[in-house]
Amino acid sequence: MPIFTSPFDPATETALVTGAxxxxxxxxxxxxxxxxxxxxxxxxKPETVEAATKSAANPDLAIPWTGDLAQRSECDRLLADSRAALGLITHFVHSAAPPRREADHALAVTDDTWEQMRSVNLDAGFHLGREISRALIAAKAPGSMLYLTSLHAQTPRNLPHYSTSKAALAMLVKEFAKTLGRYKIRVNALVPGAIAAGGFVADPALARHIPLGRLGNADDLAPLALAVLSNRISGYVTGASIVIDGGLALTNWFDPPQLDD
Ligand SMILES: NC(=O)c1ccc[n+]([C@@H]2O[C@H](COP(=O)([O-])OP(=O)(O)OC[C@H]3O[C@@H](n4cnc5c(N)ncnc54)[C@H](O)[C@@H]3O)[C@@H](O)[C@H]2O)c1
Incomplete structure (x- = not known):
C-alpha cells in the first residue's frame, strides 16, 4: 500500500494560504x-492573486481574496469570506510578508516599516491562527497550520524589523503547538534558506555557500510544505521548525551593514 497516494481528504479538508x-x-x-x-x-495584490488562481490545475478550487493583512478588520474579513467559501478551514499557511529592503537596517528603518512588518508577520499570524483554531475546536475537527519563518529568526539579517518578527513567529509556533495539541491541531514552522521566489533578491554568488550548490526556488518548498501540513503524513509532528535551505544554515554569510559614517 503506497504511503503518499492521498495526503489530504478533499471532502473534509480545506486551506487558507496568505501571501498566495x-x-x-x-x-x-x-x-x-x-x-x-x-x-x-x-x-x-489583486493582479497576482488573479493570475495565481487562474493558473491552478483546477481553478474552480482556487478562491482569490485581496486585502491588507496588516489591518485587523481585513483579517476578520478574510476569515468571514473564507468560511463562506470553504466552510471549516482545516489548514492554514501564513506566508505573507512585506518586502525586505536592504536599506532598512537598524539605523534607518522607519516606524511605519517596523509596524507593517510586525503587523503582517506576527499580529496577523496570531489572530488568523487563533480564530481558525477556535473554529476547529468548536467543530471537534483536527487541523494543521504552517508558518513561514526564516533562518533569521536565529541569526541577524541587517533587517531588525524582519528578523525580530520572524523570531517572535517562531515562538508563536511553539506556543500554539503546545496549547493546541490536545485538540489535534498541529502547528509547525517551515524555515526556508535563500529562495529566489520574489521576496528575496538573491545574489547568485550566494550559491557558493550552499552545499547543494544552488539557490532554492518556490517549487522546492511546496512538496515539503504539503507533507508537513498533511495529517496523514505528519500526524505526529508539531512544534517543529523544519529547515529547507540546501544546507545554507551550515554557514553564516552576512557582514554587518554598510553605514554612512
Ligand atoms: N524567499 C526567501 O528566501 C525566504 C527566506 C526565508 C523566509 N521566507 C519567508 O517566506 C515567506 C514567503 O517569501 P517569498 O519570498 O515567497 O515572499 P514574496 O514577497 O514573494 O511573497 C510574499 C507575499 O505576501 C504579500 N503581502 C505583503 N504584504 C501583505 C499584506 N499587508 N497583506 C497581504 N499580503 C501581503 C505580497 O504581496 C507577496 O505576494 C515570507 O514570509 C518570507 O519571510 C522567504
Missing part, C-alpha cells in the same frame, strides 16, 4: 489545489 499571490505562498497554494483541496489564495 507570489513566491512560496503561491507555490504552496497551487500545490494544495493540485491535491484537490479547496484553497483561498489571500494577498494584498
Amino acid at each position: 499571490g507570489n513566491g512560496i505562498g503561491r507555490a504552496i497554494a497551487l500545490a494544495l489545489v493540485g491535491e484537490g483541496v479547496r484553497t483561498v489564495f489571500a494577498d494584498i
Whole structure:
C-alpha cells in the first residue's frame, strides 16, 4: 500500500494560504489545489492573486481574496469570506510578508516599516491562527497550520524589523503547538534558506555557500510544505521548525551593514 497516494481528504479538508499571490505562498497554494483541496489564495495584490488562481490545475478550487493583512478588520474579513467559501478551514499557511529592503537596517528603518512588518508577520499570524483554531475546536475537527519563518529568526539579517518578527513567529509556533495539541491541531514552522521566489533578491554568488550548490526556488518548498501540513503524513509532528535551505544554515554569510559614517 503506497504511503503518499492521498495526503489530504478533499471532502473534509480545506486551506487558507496568505501571501498566495507570489513566491512560496503561491507555490504552496497551487500545490494544495493540485491535491484537490479547496484553497483561498489571500494577498494584498489583486493582479497576482488573479493570475495565481487562474493558473491552478483546477481553478474552480482556487478562491482569490485581496486585502491588507496588516489591518485587523481585513483579517476578520478574510476569515468571514473564507468560511463562506470553504466552510471549516482545516489548514492554514501564513506566508505573507512585506518586502525586505536592504536599506532598512537598524539605523534607518522607519516606524511605519517596523509596524507593517510586525503587523503582517506576527499580529496577523496570531489572530488568523487563533480564530481558525477556535473554529476547529468548536467543530471537534483536527487541523494543521504552517508558518513561514526564516533562518533569521536565529541569526541577524541587517533587517531588525524582519528578523525580530520572524523570531517572535517562531515562538508563536511553539506556543500554539503546545496549547493546541490536545485538540489535534498541529502547528509547525517551515524555515526556508535563500529562495529566489520574489521576496528575496538573491545574489547568485550566494550559491557558493550552499552545499547543494544552488539557490532554492518556490517549487522546492511546496512538496515539503504539503507533507508537513498533511495529517496523514505528519500526524505526529508539531512544534517543529523544519529547515529547507540546501544546507545554507551550515554557514553564516552576512557582514554587518554598510553605514554612512
Ligand atoms: N524567499 C526567501 O528566501 C525566504 C527566506 C526565508 C523566509 N521566507 C519567508 O517566506 C515567506 C514567503 O517569501 P517569498 O519570498 O515567497 O515572499 P514574496 O514577497 O514573494 O511573497 C510574499 C507575499 O505576501 C504579500 N503581502 C505583503 N504584504 C501583505 C499584506 N499587508 N497583506 C497581504 N499580503 C501581503 C505580497 O504581496 C507577496 O505576494 C515570507 O514570509 C518570507 O519571510 C522567504
